[in-house]
Amino acid sequence: MPRSVTSALAAPLAPFVDALPRPSRLIAAEHDGRLTVRIRAGRHKFHRDLPASSIWGFEGLIPGPTIEAERGQPVTVEWRNELEGPFPVCDTVAPEATDPDGVPVQCVPGLSGGEPDRHSAGLTGNTVVHLHGALTPASYDGWAENIFAPGQTAVFHYPMDQRAALLWYHDHVMGITKFDVYAGLAGLWIVRDERERELALPEGPPFEVPLLIQDRNFDTDEQGRLTGRLVHKTDPEVMEAFPPFTVVNGKVWPVLDVQPATYRFRVLNGSNARTYRLVLVHEGERALDRIAQVGTDHGLLRAPTPVPADGLVLASAERADLLVDFSDLDVGSELTLLNTARAPFDGATFPAVDAEKAADLEGLLPYPQVMRVRVVPGTAGRRSIPHELATDYDTPPADALSIAPRRMIALVEREVDDGPNMLTLRELGVAGDNHAGPLVTIRDGEQTSRYRSVAAHFEDTTTFFPMLGEYEVWQLINLTGDTHPIHLHLDPFQILSRRPIRYEIPEGAIGERDLAATVTLERDADDELEHAIDENERGLKDTIRVNPNEIVEIAVRFTAYSGRYMYHCHILEHEDRDMMRPFVTMAPELMPFMA
Numbered sequence: 280m281p282r283s284v285t286s287a288l289a290a291p292l293a294p295f296v297d298a299l300p301r302p303s304r305l306i307a308a309e310h311d312g313r314l315t316v317r318i319r320a321g322r323h324k325f326h327r328d329l330p331a332s333s334i335w336g337f338e339g340l341i342p343g344p345t346i347e348a349e350r351g352q353p354v355t356v357e358w359r360n361e362l363e364g365p366f367p368v369c370d371t372v373a374p375e376a377t378d379p380d381g382v383p384v385q386c387v388p389g390l391s392g393g394e395p396d397r398h399s400a401g402l403t404g405n406t407v408v409h410l411h412g413a414l415t416p417a418s419y420d421g422w423a424e425n426i427f428a429p430g431q432t433a434v435f436h437y438p439m440d441q442r443a444a445l446l447w448y449h450d451h452v453m454g455i456t457k458f459d460v461y462a463g464l465a466g467l468w469i470v471r472d473e474r475e476r477e478l479a480l481p482e483g484p485p486f487e488v489p490l491l492i493q494d495r496n497f498d499t500d501e502q503g504r505l506t507g508r509l510v511h512k513t514d515p516e517v518m519e520a521f522p523p524f525t526v527v528n529g530k531v532w533p534v535l536d537v538q539p540a541t542y543r544f545r546v547l548n549g550s551n552a553r554t555y556r557l558v559l560v561h562e563g564e565r566a567l568d569r570i571a572q573v574g575t576d577h578g579l580l581r582a583p584t585p586v587p588a589d590g591l592v593l594a595s596a597e598r599a600d601l602l603v604d605f606s607d608l609d610v611g612s613e614l615t616l617l618n619t620a621r622a623p624f625d626g627a628t629f630p631a632v633d634a635e636k637a638a639d640l641e642g643l644l645p646y647p648q649v650m651r652v653r654v655v656p657g658t659a660g661r662r663s664i665p666h667e668l669a670t671d672y673d674t675p676p677a678d679a680l681s682i683a684p685r686r687m688i689a690l691v692e693r694e695v696d697d698g699p700n701m702l703t704l705r706e707l708g709v710a711g712d713n714h715a716g717p718l719v720t721i722r723d724g725e726q727t728s729r730y731r732s733v734a735a736h737f738e739d740t741t742t743f744f745p746m747l748g749e750y751e752v753w754q755l756i757n758l759t760g761d762t763h764p765i766h767l768h769l770d771p772f773q774i775l776s777r778r779p780i781r782y783e784i785p786e787g788a789i790g791e792r793d794l795a796a797t798v799t800l801e802r803d804a805d806d807e808l809e810h811a812i813d814e815n816e817r818g819l820k821d822t823i824r825v826n827p828n829e830i831v832e833i834a835v836r837f838t839a840y841s842g843r844y845m846y847h848c849h850i851l852e853h854e855d856r857d858m859m860r861p862f863v864t865m866a867p868e869l870m871p872f873m874a
């Protein structure tokens with residue numbers, strides 16, 4: 280190693296010079312619930328000192344307009360695909376993982392010797408829109424293969440029969456979601472309801488601030504100057520892109536002016552792959568006690584909760600609704616939001632007190648800064664935080680869970696000789712006594728269960744047919760070295776448990792479809808993770824982190840809509856590389872007629 284790779288890099292862009300943009304608002308009620316959104320190419324400045332970048336965006340914007348809807352008031356969106364090539368992002372695989380100085384190539388701009396990929400360069404703008412977190416009939420859910428080409432339009436009806444929450448809409452095309460979202464195809468969608476209004480939570484500007492956090496990289500010219508062209512770069516050792524520049528609402532490291540008051544931050548991690556662990560720092564001290572988390576993926580928690588002591592962890596697609604108190608601060612005070620999570624994220628901790636020293640090139644985290652908050656004059660003050668928030672959900676009833684169908688899913692990474700690894704969700708069926716093929720054996724105390732892999736790839740036969748109205752328990756077993764945020768479309772779920780496992784996979788036992796493994800539900804001797812459920816995960820979730828050496832159990836109940844949906848890892852490079860599977864929700868009366 281030519282020099283220490285833990286030393287920080289000088290940033291090629293000045294931090295905290297651009298004001299945090301407020302995404303434009305599209306309030307459905309002002310349009311009688313009928314919206315038209317054009318999906319088009321555009322130009323966008325990610326930073327004051329960067330040339331404008333070519334992008335694809337909803338209305339040509341990054342982020343797309345924030346759509347605001349009311350619970351119980353349906354919204355119809357005419358999604359008009361007016362995209363046109365060339366594809367605005369240069370995709371490349373650098374030939375080496377580090378540059379001649381030993382710096383990981385993903386920590387620096389430019390192509391690092393990689394060739395532009397010609398297949399992605401040929402993309403002209405096929406798209407399909409998924410509204411993440413929405414209770415949507417299957418026809419309008421954005422099935423990854425139901426694509427509309429440039430010049431075509433899709434009219435989707437969203438019933439909005441769901442609790443208030445921060446949702447987001449984004450492209451979901453089979454195999455290229457990672458490119459289309461990276462090019463800019465993402466926007467926020469806020470559902471509001473009466474319960475939130477009773478609690479008098481801030482609504483709209485200036486005190487409610489959506490924060491869409493993403494990471495991006497840019498090309499360089501022959502002189503090494505940033506050109507603004509978006510670059511999606513991976514390397515031979517890491518299949519996910521972990522770009523060095525953190526972008527909030529479309530600006531690199533922006534600054535937000537706040538009055539001395541309580542603000543509501545609606546935070547979404549919209550990055551392809553990066554997990555953030557957010558720490559707020561004021562005058563060198565962590566200031567996490569200024570933050571109360573009131574909501575998660577599907578809206579309000581039952582009670583406000585502090586963020587975890589090490590910081591707020593958000594993997595791709597996870598959301599947090601935060602009340603942040605700046606009311607006691609003098610004008611001119613500055614606070615910085617930092618990220619302390621290494622990439623690829625594996626659940627490892629990092630003390631919040633060291634957040635200012637979190638730069639870690641080996642951890643693909645050259646610049647921990649996310650954004651700055653600056654206190655400016657104003658008259659508003661502190662808001663009291665209600666002790667009781669949501670009253671409309673409880674833990675799933677034990678008697679329903681005791682008879683619930685249990686579905687076992689193993690998260691598996693298979694090495695491929697001539698390409699990046701494949702990641703799959705292996706659906707496991709109980710193996711009969713006379714089953715002769717490879718087995719997954721799971722030991723939980725005295726009990727031993729034997730399974731076989733019944734589905735691995737997206738196009739394999741559907742094996743999950745949940746019945747509407749009935750609880751199910753899904754068990755997610757991580758047999759890989761990284762954390763995967765697993766997302767279910769349609770209804771939210773609740774986490775029941777997170778437990779350590781140790782496992783053995785015999786040489787060559789991860790086949791194209793087959794899988795052999797022995798999993799024991801006890802802690803491995805070298806396992807340092809806590810495998811705890813954070814307080815802020817005890818709400819209604821649609822995306823859950825499954826860490827290495829871990830089994831996560833969730834309880835889900837599909838309620839209203841029958842049809843074909845998907846569940847998948849929300850690391851976009853993983854879902855595009857086959858970490859996605861279908862399920863079909865069924866009305867119980869139809870089950871007797873299923874062959």
Ligand SMILES: [Cu+2]
Nearest residue numbers: 763848850853
């Ligand atoms: Cu994954």
